[in-house]
Amino acid sequence: MSANHLPRSSWMFPALAVGFVAASAAFGLSFTPSLAGMAFAAVLLIILFGTVFAAVHHAEVIAHKMGEPYGTLLLTLSVIIIEVAVIATIMLGDKAVPTLARDTVFAVVMIVCNGLVGLCILAGGLRYTEQVFQVSGSKVYLSVLIVLSTITLILPNYTLSAQGPLYSGLQLAFVSVVTLILYGLFLYTQTVLHRDYFINSDDDGDVSHASSRTIRISAVLLAVSLVAVVLLAKSFSVVVDAGAAAIGAPPAFSGIVVALLVLLPESVAAISAARHNQLQKSINLSLGSALATISLTVPAVALAAYLLGKPLVLGLAPGEMVLLVMTFAISMLTFGTGVTNILFGMVHLLVFAVFLLTVFVP
Structure with missing residues (x-):
């Protein structure tokens, strides 16, 4: 990919975001249920989504220079920073939402894996009838993902130290440390020990010819974009709450919205890679984002909840646990042969449709 000429939107939206944040602070602008409030919400959403896409674009420019698998790792971590900021802002705001982290993590797993x-x-x-990928890399992703999903989303329902689907303070601290250790070991495996598990022979040469100046500009704009999204998160949380109340959405709706916000740009990149016969890159992006979501979101939100004395509900409902277990069973079959076809794709999409049905029609 040639990145010597940055698209106008890649610097325009970060600049608009900074200006919007400054204007909101200077003039006390905020969302209200009125015509002016609707205009505020529309402008906010346009700038927010544009800035998220800009952040991912700059991450991709740097990622192409770094090559695989470092590139997709940088892209994934950039998206997770945005997600953690949005979740923490909404969950720990004026209106406590102790289940938001759980709902968002579960939504991310279902959106990504299905x-x-x-x-x-x-x-x-x-387009290609069949596509191939590295089975060894997929096994690494799934083994860590299954363990982390179980100890963060299922096990809290069966502990006795705290009332409800909660961990005690000691248990939550232990689980947070375990998730970070597992993710650290995964990164070491992905980037050093078994780097060849996560690349195909044609991926290693997929580097860009971006100039050093372009890389520096993208690095600065990536940082600006991430900070801008974090600052916009509070206003976004108010809009999400108002929208959910207006349509009578279930509690899990906010988690799905947050998940879609942060996954949309990365999803576009993953689908584009699959259409260009780079399924390995698609797998790195998709499964990598689900893995990073659990590994980084849970410890970050747990720390924030502990410092502010807020409860953190993690355990899923029985129906959601069934969907989670079924998703991993299907994933093991899908990624167990190294070859995919459209039937596997349709099965995952149908499970995703069931997930959406159970959210809006419990």
Whole structure:
């Protein structure tokens, strides 16, 4: 990818975001249920989504220079920073939402492992009939993802130290440390020990010819974009709450919105890679984002909840646990052979449709 000429939107939206934040602080602008409030919300959402896409674009410019798998890792971590900021802002705001982290993490796993994986496999299968990938890398992703999902989303329902689907302070601290250790070991495996598990022979040469000046500009604009999204998160949380109340959405709606916000740009990149017969890159992006979400979101939100004395509900409802277990069972079959086709893609998409149905029609 040539990145010597940065698109106008890649610097325009970060600049607009900084200006919007400054104007809101200077003039006390905020969302209200009125015509002016609707205009405020519309401008906020346009700038926020544009800035998220800009952040991902600059991460991709740097990622192409770094090559695989470092590139997709940088892209994933950039997206997770945005997600953690939005979750923490909403969950720990004036209106406490102790289940938001759980709902968002679960939504990310379902969107990624069913919706995104299904679309990537279907898009690639329709164009190339079959696509190949590294089974060894997929096994590493799934083994860590299954363990982290179980100890953060299922095990809290069966502990006795705290009332409800909660961990005690000691248990939450231990689980947070374990998730960070596992993710650290995964990164070491991905980038040093078994780097070849996560690349195909044609991926290693997929580097850009971006100039050093372009890389420096993208690095600065990436930092500005991430900070701007964090600053916009509070206003976004108010809009999400108002929108959920207006349509009578279930409690899990906010988690899905946050997940879609942060996953949308990365999903576009993953589907594009699958359509260009780079399914390995799609898998790195999709499964990597789900893994990073659990590994980094849970410890970050747990620390914030502890410092502010807020409860943190993690355990899923029985129906959601069934969907989670079914998702991982299907994923093990899908990624167990090294070859995919459209049937695997349709199965994952149908499971994702069931997830959406159970959210809006419990």
